[in-house]
Amino acid sequence: MRKAFLTTVVCAIAAGAAIADTTVQSCNRSVTFDAPPERAISNDVNLTEMMLVLGLADRMVGYTGISGWKTLDEEMRAGVEELPELSAQYPTKEVLVGADADFFFAGWNYGMKVGGEVTPETLEPFGIQVYELTESCSHIMDREKAGIDVMYADLTNLGAIFGVEDRAAELVESYRADLAAFTDRLEAGEPLRVFVYDSGEDTPFTAGRYAMPTALIEAAGGVNILDDFEKSWATVTWEEVVDRNPEVIVIIDYGEVTAAQKREFILSNPALAGLAAVKNDRFVTLEYVEATPGPRNIQAIKTLAEAFWAE
Template structure:
């Protein structure tokens, strides 16, 4: 919260001057002649990006949090004075009814390819959309995920809302914090083999090459055993996990099935009994807001590294 408070001060110092700006959003260029005044963000991690930049006064609400995740105290404080317009994905009518002029979302983070709410369907109503960088793989090609995806979103939001200096300072702070930590990281000679378990029993829903946990794992000195899986978040067969034999399992915690229940499922499934991580009871939990692009990614890297290599 200290960083958020600093960002608020920087936002005030930035003044009211705003020059027309163009940002790249996936495969589109979006032009802003003035900062949005009635923004809506979808999902907990995207909303935290807005708050970290001190943009609450530019927002009329948020969507897609309570229907999927439980707000922790830090997040609850940040959104205390804002309405949740929709518990899950918003409809077009919800955004129009809120007089929104900006929607910060992503593909499978508040929008679906071919769905009712897209940049194209909102454009006639004067609602501009900025898409989460990590999610762009769903509508085209993009490089493998990296910490730069999250940094890019913060910088672009800074440009959109006229707080570019604050955004650059925030990102510089994150980079310095991560560099200082990883430069002193006593990792193993070989990257630790890691599997990300999001959900599912018949088939696991997991993070592939383009999902944020891959970048977090690499920063912590590991390697996603499904690094060659040309997907973002998707399902695989358990056979692929057994064959990869991960040494550590990262459990993503959210929704009705708890992290402990997910761990117990893996521990008690005979088909998974010979996996190195299962045999040695090596599990670490990331909260959803830590595992998806957002301000808590640096904390997530530290948590993973401590689980991989010890405090």
Template sequence: MIRLSLAALLFSATAALAYPVTVQSCDRELTIDAAPARAISNDVNLTEMMLVLGLRDRMVGYTGISGWKTLDEEMRAGVAELPELSAKYPTKEVLAGAEADFFFAGWNYGMKVGGEVTPETLQPLGIQTYELTESCIHIGPKAKSSMDDMYNDILNLGRIFGVGAKADELVAGWQARLTEATADVNRSAPLRVFVYDSGEEAPFTAGAYAMPTAMIEAAGGVNIMADLEKSWAEIAWEPVVERNPQVVVIVNYGDVTADQKIAFMKENPAFANIDAVKNDRFVVLEYVEATPGPRNIKAVEKLVAGFRGN
């Protein structure tokens, strides 16, 4: 018992010496004086980033999941002891009422530009905010989507919470797994791929700055909307038909199922000549796989198999 206590004290002293830490959060530097103890995350993928780093005991809850999507068995187990504080985007009152000291969110992932909840509005409440890297395009320029966007968030969270070694280990493992999964990918003729998130009158899809673009490229394809200078956006169906995707990636969540989205495309005469529809080539990704988070590597593996027709 004495040895354990001494080890704990030494660990605490070492951890204390690591602060303050400064990380880049979109267009600002975020300085953390001590590891957050009452954190809140928004959305299923951001919450899973916290959980995979072993931070559940540093959290007082999460927001923004049940209002749009459901938790799978793995996620339900992960958050079993945590309350959902808001079904959709939280208010300042919700976050302050939980006595939060940290909010992990993103633009259109719990925060809206010019909205009530922003890093600036939360700062006076004693709540510091780290912004999801993928979402930074909503407030200024950023590089095109890459797998490094997700790695960056994990590494920054590791520094913020004093679990940098764990974050390094996770990222190294994912990088090795990604290298293995894509080792035999033929990149000489990338498949044309369309990401169908939702919408019948006008599809909601992934552009240059959304994570699926990076995952599609890692798997040997090219997003037909990679010239769309946005992350996620609504477009018209005409460019989809004109660019003739060979594979359609379906994002599965919400009230309209993946099967229903596939049926809509297959039964609509306007899409009859699209190669993906003619050849029945659809790959389904769950929302938590299509948005930045720990399941992105699994998503690339699914895309590699789907592009090969497996």
């Protein structure tokens, strides 16, 4: 009888452990967590905001990759005021290991580089599990065109990883409802041709098929002129931009070159004078944190739609 009882207890404990495990899809990997992380690090401003809106600041030991390129707004500064920035740009493996991290929320070209020193494989021996930003998966695997659902998926997966599924579900539902209420009222006409200008003068760095702005632009009633460009964020030629003649130019605002300076460069470039967007002076600015996957994507869609259809 005692043996049977012990067997039952052991089985119950094993079953409980199995139930406690959480498995999520991270790009082309299935990642299993046997307990919620307690010493997490996020890279980049948009990924860090995802952690904050889920109320996970107390599960974090710091963040990386923000001040080296961007300026935190007041809301963001308040959210991370008690957390150290462990690296101004991409972290090294030593930084993550030195912080005794058990979790790294990053992405490809959002804190990790293909073939670089910081990857899920290089961090695994140190007990650091990685969840990859879904938008960035196009750098290592085939993906469908970017959609707003990739942001919802990340929030849902983070909710599962950290055991805050209800909070994540409520957030996603509120975003869906907010967006639906807005787009239901939107009386858009023929989709406007839109070019995303991130940076670069000799050649422009822009958003392709797999980058979040493509989804934001479509939700707002436009079409990214480079939505057939099989890249996420990458460089094209100005000739390609001229050939596709955008009616609106979206400027991504971050870094040392201001949005006003980027706009002035385009307006003063004779090669771009014939663009419909330039002729009609149709520009709209998105902050970096709005244009990349994160909680501010819904407001970004509203900003774009209001600029597209102001007339």
